[in-house]
Amino acid sequence: MNGKISWLFLIVVFTCCQGGKEHHLNLSRVTLLIAPSIEASFGKTVKTVLSEEIGKRTGLELELGDAWDSGPVIAVTLSGNSELYGRTVPTRDEGHPENQKEGYRLVHQTEHGKDILYIIGADKRGILYGIGKLLRTADMQQDQFSIASEIDISESPEYALRGHQFGYRNTANSWDAWTVDQFDQHFREQVLFGANSFENIPFQDPGSSVHFKIDPQKMEIELSKICEKYDADYWAWTPAPGDLTQPTARKEGLRQQEAFYARCPRLDGVFVPGGDPGDNHPSDLIPYLENLSTLLRQYHPKAGIWVSLQGFDKEKTDYFFRYLEEKRPDWLAGLVNGPSSPPLELERKRLPKKYKYRFYPDITHTVRCHYPVKNWDQAFALTLGREPCNPQPLRYTELFRRDVPITDGFITYSDGSHDDVNKAIWSQLGWNPEKKPEDILMEYSRFYFGPETAVAATEATFGLERNWEGAIADNATIKGTLMRWKKLEAENPHLQGNWRWQQLLMRAYYDAYIQARLAYEKNLEQEAYRILADADRKGADKAMAEALNQLHQADRKPVAPSLREKIVQYADKLYRSVGAQTSVSKHQARSAERGAVLDFIDHPLNNRWWLEDEFEKIKAFSSEREKLARIKFIRTYASPGEGSFYDNISSVDATHVTSETDDAIDYLWENDGRSRRRLSTQLFQFTPTLEYDGLDSEADYLIRVAGYGEALLRANGTRLSPSLYEKEYGQFKEFPLPRNLIGTGKLKITFDTPNEAHLNWRKQSRVTEVWLLRQ
Template sequence: MKRNPIDISLMSRFFLVLFALGAMVACTGPSNDNLDLADARFIVSPTLEIPFRETVAEVLTEEVEKRTSLKMGKSQNWEGATLIVLALQDDPEVYGVPLPVAEKRLKNEGYRILHGKHQGGDVLWVIGADPRGLLYGIGKLLRLAHMEEGRLRVPKDLDISSSPEYALRGHQFGYRNTANSWDAWSVEQFDQHFREQVLFGANSFENIPFQDPESSVHFKIDPREMEVRMSEICAKYDVDYWVWTPAPEDLSEDGAHEEGLRQQEAFYARCPKLNGVFVPGGDPGENHPSRLIPYLKDLSEVLKKYHPDAGIWVSLQGFDEEKTDYFFDYLKTTEPDWLKGLVNGPSSPPLEIERQRLPKKYQYRFYPDITHTVRCHYPVERWDQAFALTLGREPCNPQPEQYAKYFRRDVGYTDGFITYSDGSHDDVNKVIWSQLGWDSAQDLRQIVLEYCRFFFGREVAQEATEAIFALEDNWDGPILENGGIAETLALWQKLEEQYPALSDNWRWQQLVMRAYYDAYIKERLAYEKGLETKANAVLARAREIGAEQAMEEALEHLEKAQTELVAQDLKQKVFEYAEALFRSIGAQTSVPKYKARSAERGAVLDFIDHPLNNRWWLEDEFEKIKKLASEEEKLARLEFIRTYEFPGEGSFYDNVSSADAQHVISETDDAIDYLWENEGLSRKRLSTQLFQFSPVLVYDGLDAGSDYLIRVSGYGEALLRANGQRLKPTKYEKGFEQFKEFPLPKDLIKEGKLKITFDQPDEAHLNWRKQSRVTDVWLLKQ
């Protein structure tokens, strides 16, 4: 369960840090509790094939040197110095010395780390079940080790054996313009990043080939060359290389089938390593399986020519019931050998249904979206609209608790996962999934602690761990009720000041930037909400001063958001970190400044001053009011605007997807989706931009002797039920910011209780953007 940030005072955070520091001291302890490896040499088993033998040596020595400046020497001599020995469990011996006895064999990719002795000297064994397992063992060693300038230590008497729970643990890294940073990366950056992902347990990487070389101004090399370089990197680290390659969008077109095969074959031929080809059934594409299946079968034959052990995988994304039945009937009756497995992605049939219907001979892979915050697979829960409007769909989003919850809920149906990602902003989430894929029972704090220890250093790791969890707490519920946001910033500012050497670390940069961004939005939200309150107070005097003057004075208050600015020091820090991120990893946080692909792709700078009140809507409404024929009409409309969210004593209003809705107990699949129009610059009322498809609202303590009217705003249909009974409307408008009204029979609320629900209209044939939704609900006492 998520911690309530309101309950965590600065003092309680202080004691948490003290406790964590005490645990760190106990772990690292005095020197006699630790094995000193500062002068250690390492031995690599000669049974490891070249060049992988060189790879494991490079990984160990380079990662240690980066953090300690120690240059570890390689040896084949067991005499004298402390040794780190890298071996495989099937090695009978390493240069004449037998391996330690093991009670049981390691499973595939597993490892053992063991402190032992040889002729009185210390030996730290890192033993892999196979070559991959050896790398995972090195990864755990590096995450456990105490590394600082000139020092390398691990706890004495280590004896750790571990093997992965899930066979498939990977992430998508599409070298394309859509990603908010990767199109600016070099081969060397991808090599280092893939290495780091492996050290945290990943074994698969998925690219998205066939990108136009002219599609991004950031490309360091031609994407057709990067496709091959990524394959080579995967071969270097002995991990799997996948590609996401949609079929032609309409296979019924003449020549589409053949052209798709030709394009794929050219790629297969130039790719040195390829293990999996994932073809989404939809998103993109609307092909019926009767056309898609023959294409996939032919594609498998092309693939086998160049990569005999590679497999074809397909998803049923966007499939309706008829298409789904067709596909599974085909598998049941034909049991084709050309198909390796099924992928479940966003808009696929439910995991449990696919798992049940999939014949056992096929593998089942999950394709979860861990990169987006709204309009996505796993939207942020109880996210304040102010964050949705400004941070948008691809901000830095470390959410260990949310993603651990979804992992443990969903992944068990599958044989593993390759996550959907579109940039560097979800780096913490990738590590959470890789490590839970290794062991789903792991403690989240330990995972994040090892992340911080490895990337930021032992000294800062405990506090940085708390600070990352604090960033997730920032997003829990209404911003103005979240007292932890300022404390989170204070914690990151303290770390920022204490550890200036981390200012060039891109992971650090994006986390600190988020802390400043969140705090700035809270300051602006409080300020702009106050301005709208003052504007409404002016509108309350409209009959005294006249409609025209009331609108003019109200606008004077609202426009202070642009002329009398707040918290500009926080905003400036956001821009400084955005510049640093662009220089370090090419992160594109703005469309005009850094040439982001589009407004939705991480362009958080472009929305940092997006109105957080209804200023734009009011400006437009006032222009409409000025054109009304009479003063009375103008005054009536101004009064309606003023009381829109404040309907009076005994009445109630709910913005149904707002984090502070009082009577809404439901959440949709997109719990805080908002209307995306005009590239995110919608001028509609803020409540109109939020919706649920079928909200549920609950009221108690109503006056059973009074008449009530239920008013609904939204789009399309609203099939409303009150305490289970369908109500008939007296007004039924279907457009945005129009209204439906339903008189509420007194006999339905005899006990003062009311539950409002909405039946779903039959709109499966419509894109979700065209389907009916509810934005606002009023219960008006007459």
Template sequence: MKKFVTAVLAVITWALLSCSAEERQTLNLSKAVILVSPQIAGPLQETARTILVEEIEKRSGIALELGIDWKSDTQIALALAKDSNLFGKSIPSHADSDAPEQKEEGYRIYHESSNERNTLWVIGADARGILYGIGKLLRTAYLSEGKIEINRGIDFSESPQYALRGHQFGYRNTANSWDAWTVEQFDQHFREQVLFGGNAFENIPFQEASSSPHFKVDPQVMEVELSKICEKYGADYWVWTPAPHDLTQKGAHQEGLKTQEAFYAKCPRLDAVFVPGGDPGENHPAQLIPYLEDLSELLHQYHSDAGIWVSLQGFNKEKVTYFFEYLQTNSPDWLKGVVYGPSSPPIALERELLPEKYMHRFYPDITHTVRCHYPVENWDQAFALTLGREPCNPQPQMYTRLFNRDTPYTDGFITYSDGTHDDVNKVIWSQLGWDPAKDPKTIILEYTQFFFGPEVAEEAAQGIFLLEQNWDGPILENAAIEETLALWKRLEANHPDFGDNWRWQQLVMRAYYDAYIRNRLAFEKRLEGEAYEILAQADSMGADQAMAEAMQHLQKADTEPVSQDLKEKVFAYGEKLFQSIGAQTSVDMYQARSAERGAILDFIDYPLNNRWWMEDEFDKIRAFTSEAEKLARLAFIRTYEFPGEGSFYDNISSADAKHVTSKTNDAIDFLWENNGISRKRLSTQLFQFTPTLAYDKLDPHSDYLIRVSGYGEALLRANGQRLTPTKYEKGYEEFKEFPLPRELIRDGKLEISFDKPDEDHLNWRQQSRVTDVWVIKQ
């Protein structure tokens, strides 16, 4: 992979953002004339000046004039590095031919001052470079009502390290907002992505007009309009187009080509066609490769420079071997590159096997929080059950780490996104694509300055990082949640003018949502503990009476709910987001496609204790004929997580598990059943395949029993020795029991591990897992 060197010739002092105008050493551009090189080819000449004029006017109220000479005292000059002059004046250049503005897509922003004449140069290696320079200018200039200022003496240049930096924008019902957008909204959004360094957009065509109640534009029309927008901004237009499900069926191959050709013919711009090998697809490469070859020939009839890309998602070892042997033997020129996506072979291995002539594109999932490529690390189950899979999820720190871990194996990325909720993450990826060493704090400060203005930039940036901290670890131990709400409430009160800004709306909404869940979790956990105290009196009051009183107490979560003021704010912002960008935060209220697709309002009151499970258990117990049997079962329920003095219990993937030493692997809210409304124990909805646990306070003179709950097999080892079970049930909320030999814990320490069963042939949802572990002193 070719690495570009980023040269920083002068450091922009971000502390100036919070200084007064008098304290800042700034250049006043409020009367500047914009000069644009006539050498900028195609539509980008008009695009460049339009962006600069419009985006400055939006933020300052000042409409800068365009010029063709140097009569003004102050100019903003847009020029190409390869040109010797602009309207007769020499263009500043570095003596070093390796300067960033000489490299593809690179740019330089330079303040030239002489004899009280000031020129702010935006010099691009090419037309794209000029757009990226404009982006940097707009992100760092001090723009407010009646003011256009930038640091004097600025001399900043950079070129991107990764050639491909893009995001998927599927105009389809699956997305939780984009299907409600107009052409104008997409135009503005693509513009903003370019200004933050993006150079590619991927659509998902062939959507039926009847597939979404939110479509304002026929998807067959929109897929062409998106192509036009990409041409306008000089960005690559990609499409994600799966092959027919079964290419072995008669006529499937030709039917697939026919569908594609009609689309190719009507697109003014098309740079790449990505055909996933699986999810969906599932064709063998023996059938997929000939289809791709024919597809390439067809594509080149309409777009001669466009490339065919394929992923190996869902490929088993035999398919992977077949595919790479084909490349090694045939070295086809029709294939541009391979896309690494979820369920592809390991990213490092795929890069190693891929011949050097082919590019390697990353397809990272930056949009989902659970059941996904990058699940939220150390996430409390209460958030997973309520916020679900597609909430507003700004995670600048996490995605910076993941970017630098995985992207170096590739030539760049087009991220997987399904809505507006991951807007911050897109900017993080785009900017790291320019320089992986960029501090995420700098990126986020530019984000808040650009979208919210310099007066609020620092505090809003802090608020974004606090939102990420909200999700780190057990909710009830996380003091950041209250701090986050206080900050965003203060910003909300002090800046009502941002009330219509959809980015602002979803950030403030998250702060209220998180705080509501924290308060509700504390309340409902207390109710459950008090219900167990009632059940402890079952011997004296009778099983039926104890169950009735315990259930009545648990139902206070619904009859006496807490923090309804916070909940009302969440719903108010849900309405605002629907009005501003068509965000569908509820299936019933806003016709979200499904409960998984951003419907966070539908789960805001999902039980955060086990009351649904207990209610179902009580119904079973009432059918028992023996009081003794009822009491025994109630005692089991009451002590499920409290096995007694000297014993230990762990909910394996809970953020507050005390003895678990392994990390959860996308285990949060596993049991997605009944559209997310599972009534099983909360611990049953968490799991790990092969967890590890450690204990150091066992009594070496006592006998212990290790109890395991989960699903399927549990090949347990204690201090390295495989144990033999005396009880071995394999269903949900059933138990396996292993006596622990005393000689294994002579020092009072115990490490539990699990061997992985031979289940690679099974889908991960059918594989064995562990949900709860007890070490019970006998």
């Protein structure tokens, strides 16, 4: 595949065991030798990385030597060097990974009684990746540094492009609060896990964030310097400057871009999204990109211009690919596939082979996004929202193996530190797509939390992913996951200042708190309906008052307050440690949708807000009869009686729905996520499928549909005519069901797709609820 290293050679680590114990090479008093052929500035980086990362985990000091003194040695060299300070370096033929781009070999040899651990890199990056493997697999504890003595690992990456976006901007939920040193450490850590590219989002307004530690234009340059330090590619995500048909916009955009190119010490790629944002036709966008390329190569001759077709319709897509076929321009480096781009397979098929193809996957969001969480309980969507701590090693391994092979690599879309586990998964799969997620997560836990904690922390992190599988009420994993994390919390007080530790612990507490709240508040709602069932005797107003009093116990007598307090404590710790802004009011988050999980911790998980509004409407009715009729409708809304059925279309516990939602949770996003609509109306599918069995073929049924817009309903393949057809939210469509269609007692309901391709998805017709009502 074009641009993709087509081979991977890995010599698996093996350990010599006797009596059940591994033989280890003790490196506690090791000397570091760096080949003189390695340029001095990079040699300094190697020394700094090894000294600091080993020192902070062991308290040991790494001595730099220039001769083969006594004691064990870590020898760092390039694969092209046949000797180091008079000794022969273990070299092999060109077919081995340490001789391929970015490859390395990590091998222990004993020569004349001296233990030597060689880190042999094909190039500077290869050396850093070899160091990364050493640090991820070594046993590092206080005053102890060792590794399996028979180690011999040799590896090179499968994908040439492996990176992540780090936009220093207010939209990010933590990075705008970072210092240069924090970015330096974080980029280093990403490199040690296999990344080779970082993408910034320049041209930010210095006054756009109260958290900025330095002017964003200065940070743009500092990030470029950090990338140069670690020999990582520096990219920029730079949308077109508005309407390119306006000469002033084009001129200003080119001026701004050239100034940026001129002040960057390193720049390797410029990515201009065709849409999201942007709405320019390719006939206007292409000349602008060509102008950018001319400017870019004046300052960075090896850098390239990249573009995505995000938001392009068929006409725009056809225009772009016709241009490439006819002109084959040299100024374009490649195409990027991002959220709302045409399908991967289509773009790969139509893209001429001379161009690279980069993937831009969203690994940071949970809903209204590229990869929404599957079968996510609405209670999590309402409270954790779009940017919570979201480790999903199994899910993203599956998605990586499905989508990335058609590309030449990736730079992921991220907007905060909350997806840190996912970044490690993608970086390591970029090296070896067959690597097991449990092995990646084990190395992650060893490196960040220590070898003595790694096994338990790995299992506990997998538990967080399992917490999100299916209905919360039925998920027994959540309590067990919290127990694991609480045990780890108690046993490892030294990790309390570790921000990765903090956010994983906070998630464990948050999940358990939401589970407890959901059970409690759903029970309060059911108690309220039982009170309303007695409205005929009590009177409508008194019944509503008592029902509200029952619902408000959620505030007066909250459940699990100790769990809530833990969440608040960790949210504050995260703000201090890594600038994570989990609240708009408390931590000045950019908006409610940007990781502000603390602001939604008490969001109602029943229909309390909807009932409050409905009761106010009922109070204005002129007659008791009207009031009682509406109360009966409310309390039986989701309980239509024996022989009838109700389904909340995209709820994880819907009984008869056989289709899967793409991304339907909390679609309204009204009032900064605080919609007062009935919860079931905040879930939908465009064209759901429902199946029933055991119906009474002698009975009359009515199909009721709620949602918005059109509902082109079929029953067992036959299009039905409605007797009621209302199109607004909160209104209904009703379809009498002919008896002859359910002669076998089976019924399949489907919906034809309306011709609405011209509409934004938020304006398209959808189905939220379906009733099958026995008459």
